[in-house]
Amino acid sequence: MITLLSTLALLVASGDDPAWPDYRGPGLDGHAPAGARLPLTWSEEENVVWKTPIWGRGWSSPVVADGRVWLTSADPQGHRRSVICVDLDSGEVLLDRQLLEVAEPEMRNPLNSYASPSPVLGGGRVFVLFGSQGLFCLDTESFETLWSREDLHCDHMMGPGSSPILVDDRLVIHYDGGDEQYVVALDPESGETIWRSTRSVDFSGIANDLRKAYATPVTVRRGGRTVLVSTGARATYGYDAADGEELWRVRHTGFSMSARPLVDGEQVLINTGFMAAQLWALRLGGEGDVSATHVAWKVNKGIATIASGAVVDGLVFQVSDGGVLSCLDAASGDRFWRERVAGDVCSSLLIAGERVYLFDRAGKTVVFEVGAEFHVLAENELEDGCMASPAVAGNALIVRTKTHLYRLQQSEQER
Secondary structure (H helix, E strand, O other): OOOOOOOOHHHHOOOOOOOOOOOOOOOOOOOOOOOOOOOOOOOOOEEEEEEEEEEOOOOOOOOOOOOOEEEEEEEOOOOOEEEEEEEEEOEEEEEEEEEEOOOOOOOOOOOOOOOOOOEEEEOOOOEEEOOEEOEEEEOOOOEEEEEEEOOOOOOOOOOOOOOOOOEEEEEEEEEOOOOOEEEEOOOOOOOOOOEEOOOOOOOOOOOOOOOOOOOOOOEEEEEEEEEEEEEEOOEEEEEEEOOEEEEEEEOOOOEEOOOOOOOOOEEEEEEEEEEOOOOEEOOOOOOOOOOOOOEEEEEEOOOOOOOOEEEEEEEEEEOOOOOEEEEEOOOOOOEEEEEEEOOOOOOOOOEOOOEEEEEEEOOOEEEHHHEOOOOEEEEEEOOOOOOOOEEEEEOEEEEEEOOOOEEOOOOHHHH
């Protein structure tokens, strides 16, 4: 079940322990660390260090720290919810523990799973979320469950999607359901609530289905404080991460968005979600409702509702749900190019140096060049496709397909 290459392929170039603690990496933006030499090509036989079967149906993205890979899974019916830990060097499953037994699982969308929120790592702990069903904190060395919360609820309606995020000394989670919409910050040491902020948009007369969202926030530093940029149905908010105070908000249409905001200097890029997704550039700053003053530009074609894009060197890359890739000018929103390159896509884009990696739901990966002109570098195939986003560990890609977890890496001799 586990295929090994040479021992040399297991070495990390720097000798340091690689870490990818959040599903979009240490910068929350899908950028691999500088100097990472990821493989350009692979197959089921080429550049596979190991391949480990993962049971169940779980779309959570892998996270990595201290030589271990963490992810979650569930049975398709949602009765069993489990955390899984895999050894980074060997691919051996070190932990497969059921954390929840759910007698009457909530409804989920056919595209979703009961283990879609990704774990987050920090301070020797892993935080595992199953939406309203439960949140768990485990010690990453002993695997002991340190605390749990099963009292934070909303009606996700189509299954959970938002992932937890560590912000300074806070664990922050979105609960944007059809019934309630709020953001909560917890003490990572104890699990106790530090603050809870209810979404301020008036949902009166709005159907419950149009109130939900699945996005995960990002952070920016402004005026000496950490600002949480938090996208929900019908609005995006800036919260003071210390106390949850709403600093500003921008109203927009849309709901059920899962794409994460992107930070580009003095602006953030947000996805407005269903029904017709748009990409908006918001200038940072301001107070209160800044809808009329802080929107720099909007783009309404080729924008994803699921996959998070990436911004690099003044360029914004977006991939639509149907696999149409586009490159935009981050300053103006003007489009440089637009190409259909893949099948349906849920995975977020990954940037590594001058390369962008795109994984689709059928098993195809397109690697293309960062630039205002479209240039494909490689196309690769695996036996099954990706719903999760990839992780980076040193010079390795950690890729979760619907059935397996892979470590993809060139040997030292080939670099």
